[in-house]
Amino acid sequence: MLWGDKRYHSLNYELKRIFGTKVVKLSVDGGFTCPNRDGTAGDKGCIFCGEEGSGEFTFSKNLSIPEQIAKQKEFMSKKWATGKYIAYFQNFTNTYGDTEYLKEKYYAGISQKGMVGLAIATRPDSISPSALDLLEEINKKTYLWIELGLQTIHDTTANFIRRGYDLCCYEKTVEELKKRNIRIVTHLIFGLPGESKQDILESVKYVSERDTWGIKIHLLYIQRGTDLHKFYMEHPFHILTQEEYVNMVCDSIEIIPKDMIIHRLTGDGKKALLxxxxxxLDKLKVLSDIDKELSIRNSYQGKFFK
Ligand code: SF4
Incomplete structure (x- = not known):
């Protein structure tokens, strides 16, 4: 089984299939906050969360959305000049706020030239009924997906990382989004303290059986200055080796259904903070070792999905 040159169904492959060319994600900052940091769900945030709200590089949130997108396009065009983009609201909780505010930000994103879709990262406890209506409306106008940071299905770990909502909340939100035909991507983190390989694969199996659109696999990063860093200094725990990680990712790929889009198999840790x-940090080596391991196994996505 091959999806382009990969043995798994990558987002890159899927977007090329749909839009006929490489589609570039542009991270934008809508100035959102997080209920798990402002006291609504919690006041300390998830234990691994850094000051930028667990997102990647964005241009200043002091710029308007069109200005941020223009700058990102200029920056990304050095690498890709395909002219098709997806606006990605990634940092913090991007459905947390007044629905009119959300509407203004989302429409500002999708109305820019070359924009073919919208990706929104959020928490399942932070999508109000009116936000669901707005997402339903936008889903009819553009290629929309919603990313939910589940990280694990295990309560003990969820409590330890201070996720701030339970599995039932995730399931209810998934049902609400599915009712509206909205694509859902679930994030999982491999290597959380106290989780065995079996625990991790149970989370993958659970997500695989939800009949949702995509999955994003992260490796746990310990970033300088986070509460997780402090915990690690006081109580060192096992850090996955690259070999363990690659093997676990390959075991996961084998049990993820063939039509589920794999958005990510490793991350982009910030070197200065890692x-x-x-x-x-050598992301290309990790990805290449995953390809090699799948090839050695003569395996592919969904081989063992039942
Ligand atoms: S939900 Fe996201 S932004 Fe909020 S504390 Fe957790 S990782 Fe950080």
Whole structure:
């Protein structure tokens, strides 16, 4: 089984299939906050969350959305000049706020030239009924997906990482989004303290059986200055080796259904802040080792999905 040159159904492959060319995601900052940091769901945030709200590089949130997109396009055009883009609201909780405010931000994103879709990262406890209506409306106008940061299905770990909502909340939100035909991507983190390989694969199996659109696999990063960093200094725990991680990712790929889109198999840790695992900085090697391992196994996505 091959999806382009990969043995798994990558987002890159899927977007090329739909839009006929490479589609570039542009991260934009809508100035959102997070209920898990402002006291609504919690006041300390998830234990691994850094100051930027667990997102990647964005241009200043002091710029308007069109200005941020223009700058991102200029920046990304050095690498890709395909002219098709997806606006990605990633940092913090991007459905947390007044619906009129959300509407203004989302429409500002999708109305820019070359924009073919919209991606919104959020928490399942932070999508109000009126936000659901807005998402339903936008889903009819553009290629929309919603990303939910589940990280694990295990309560003990969820409590430890201070996720701030339970599995039932995730399931209810998934049902609401599915009712509206909205694509759902679930985030999982591999390597959380106290989780065995079996625990991790149970989370993957659970997500695989939800009949949702996509999955994003992250490796746990310990970032300088986070509460997780402090915990690690006081109570060192096992950090996955690259070999363990690659093997676990390949075991996961084999049990994820063929039509589920894999958005990510490793992350982009910020070098200046990364405490562990240092090997993750060589992202290309991790991805290439995953390809090699699948090839050695003569395996592919969905091989063992029942
Ligand atoms: S939900 Fe996201 S932004 Fe909020 S504390 Fe957790 S990781 Fe950080």
């Amino acid at each position: 405490i562990e695992p240092k090997w993750s």
